[in-house]
Amino acid sequence: MSTSEIDLHLIGKKYLDTLVYIDRLDLSETNEAKESSEGLGGIYNIKDIEGLNPRYSPIGEKKAVVISEELESRRTSIVKDSKRLDMSETYNLCRNILSKPDWTHVAYVDDVELPRANQFFKVIDSVDFCTNKDRGTFKNELDNCTVIFDSRERKALYQTADLNSIIILHDPEGCEAIFRGESVCSHKIDAIEGMRVNGAGDIFAGVFIRQFMRTNLHEAIESACEMTTDILKQRQQNEEI
Numbered sequence: 001m002s003t004s005e006i007d008l009h010l011i012g013k014k015y016l017d018t019l020v021y022i023d024r025l026d027l028s029e030t031n032e033a034k035e036s037s038e039g040l041g042g043i044y045n046i047k048d049i050e051g052l053n054p055r056y057s058p059i060g061e062k063k064a065v066v067i068s069e070e071l072e073s074r075r076t077s078i079v080k081d082s083k084r085l086d087m088s089e090t091y092n093l094c095r096n097i098l099s100k101p102d103w104t105h106v107a108y109v110d111d112v113e114l115p116r117a118n119q120f121f122k123v124i125d126s127v128d129f130c131t132n133k134d135r136g137t138f139k140n141e142l143d144n145c146t147v148i149f150d151s152r153e154r155k156a157l158y159q160t161a162d163l164n165s166i167i168i169l170h171d172p173e174g175c176e177a178i179f180r181g182e183s184v185c186s187h188k189i190d191a192i193e194g195m196r197v198n199g200a201g202d203i204f205a206g207v208f209i210r211q212f213m214r215t216n217l218h219e220a221i222e223s224a225c226e227m228t229t230d231i232l233k234q235r236q237q238n239e240e241i
Contacts, residue, residue, distance in 0.1 A: 005051055005052065005053045006051060006052055006053065006102045006103060006209070006210055006213055006214075007053050007055065007101040007102045007103075008046070008052050008053060008054050008055065008101065008102065008103050008105065008206065008209065008210075009055050009057065009096050009097070009101035009103065009104040009105070010043035010046060010054055010055065010056050010057065010105055010107065011043070011057045011059060011093065011104065011105070011106045011107070011112070011114075011124075012042045012043040012057075012058065012059065012106060012107040012108060012111075012112050013042055013058065013059060013060045013061060013062045013081075013108075013111060013112050014040065014042065014043075014044070014058035014060070014061045014062070015040060015041035015042035015044070015061075015062050015063075015064050015079075016038070016040065016041075016061065016062070016063045016064065016082070017038065017039050017040065017041035017064050017065075017066050017198070018036065018037075018038050018063075018064070018065050018066065019036060019037045019038070019039065019066045019068060019198060020033050020036045020065065020066065020067050020068065021033060021034045021035050021036065021068045021070060021196065022034060022067065022068070022069060022070070023069065023070055023071045024069050024071045024072055025067055025069050025072075025076065034070075037239075041064060041066070041198070041199060041202075042062075042107055042108075042202065043056055043058070043105075043107050043202065044056065045198075045199030045202035045203055046202050046203065046205070046206035049203070049206050049207060049210070049231065051210045051214070052206055052209075052210055054206075055096050055099075055101060057089070057092055057093040057096050058089055058092075059085050059089055059093065059112050059113060059114070060081065060083055060084050060085050060089070060112065060113060061081070061082045061083035062079050062080065062081050062082060062111075063079065063080050063082045064077050064078065064079045064080075065077070065078045065079075066198050068196050068197070068198050070194055070195070070196060071193065071194065072193075073172060073191065073192060073193055073194065073195040073197050074197065075197055075198050075200075084113070085113055090115075093115075097120075097123055102213065103125045103126070103209055103213065104123050104124050104125050104126075105124075105125065105126045105127070105128070105205060105206075105209060106124055106126070106127045106128070106141070107127070107128040107130075107202060107205065108127075108128050108129055108130035108131075109127040109128065109129060109138055109141050109142075110129050110130060110131045110133045110138065111130055111131065114141065121140055121141055121143065121144055122144050124141065124144060124145055125145065125146050125147065125209075126145055126146060126147040126148065126149060126205070126209065127141060127142065127145055127148055127149070128148075128149040128150070128201065128202070128205055129148075129149070129150045129151075129154065132154055132157060134157070135157045135158060135161045135163075136160075136161060142163055142165055143163075143164070145165045146165060146166065147165060147166050147167075147168055147208075147209070147212070148163070148165045148166070148167045148168065149168050149170070149201070149204070149205045149208070150167065150168070150169055150170075151169065151170065151171060151201070152169040152170060152171040152175075152176070153171065154169075155169055155178075158178065158181075159181070164180075166178070166179050166217065167179070168208060168221075170201070170204055170224075170225070172189075172191040172192070172197075173188060173189060173190070173191050174186065174187050174188040174189050174225055175187055175204075175208075175221060175224065175225055176221070177217055177221055184217070185217065185218050185221045186221065187221050187222050187225060189225045189226060189229070192229060195229075195232055195233070195236065196232065196235075196236045196239070197232065199232075200228060200232060203228050203231050203232065204224055204225070204228045207224045207227045207228050207231070208220050208224040211223050211224055211227070
C-alpha cells in the first residue's frame with residue numbers, strides 16, 4: 001500500500017456550525033443542552049486525516065445550527081445561506097483546479113453553485129449529497145464522476161438514474177457499492193450508541209477516497225466504516241478533555 005499523501009481538493013460552501021449537544025431531542029419540549037461549540041463544517045470536517053492533504057475551495061457561506069443527539073447517535077441541521085460566491089472564491093477555485101490535485105470532491109453538489117462550464121465538470125472525481133432532490137437534475141455534474149456518495153436512506157433516488165458512476169451508500173450499519181443498478185460489494189458494522197456523529201459523512205468520504213486510491217473498491221468498502229468510527233471516537237475524546 002502506498003503511504004504518500006493524497007492531494008485532495010475540496011469544493012463546497014463554508015459551513016459556520018453552531019453545535020448543540022444533548023442526550024435526546026424531544027420535539028415541542030424544552031431541551032437542556034449538555035454543551036455547545038462553534039466551528040467550521042462541511043468540507044472542513046475533512047481535516048487531520050492521515051494520508052490526506054486537503055485543499056479547500058469554499059463557494060459561498062452557510063450558517064447551520066446542528067443538534068447532536070448522543071444517545072441516538074443522530075444529528076439534525078437547520079441551515080441558512082449567509083453569503084454567495086464572490087470573485088476571490090472564484091479565483092481560489094481556479095487556482096486549485098489548475099494545480100492539478102490528485103482528486104477533486106464536491107460537498108454537497110445539491111447545495112452549492114458550481115460554475116456552469118462543461119469543462120469544469122470534467123475535473124470532478126466525486127460528489128456528496130445532503131438532500132433528497134431529484135438526482136436526474138444533476139446529470140451534468142455526475143456524468144464524469146468516478147464516485148457518488150450518499151446516505152443509504154436515499155437509495156431509492158438512484159433506482160431509475162442512468163449513471164456510470166460507482167454509488168457508495170452508507171449509514172450507521174455499514175456501506176455498499178452500487179454500479180449500474182447492482183450491489184457489487186458491501187460491508188456491515190454494528191451501530192454504536194453514544195457517538196457524536198456530526199461530520200461523519202464527510203469523514204467517511206475522505207477516508208474512502210484515500211483507501212480507494214491506495215488500494216481498490218473492495219478494500220475501501222471493507223475498511224472505511226471502521227476507520228471513520230475510529231476518527232469520530234478520537235475527535236469526541238479530544239472534545240471531552
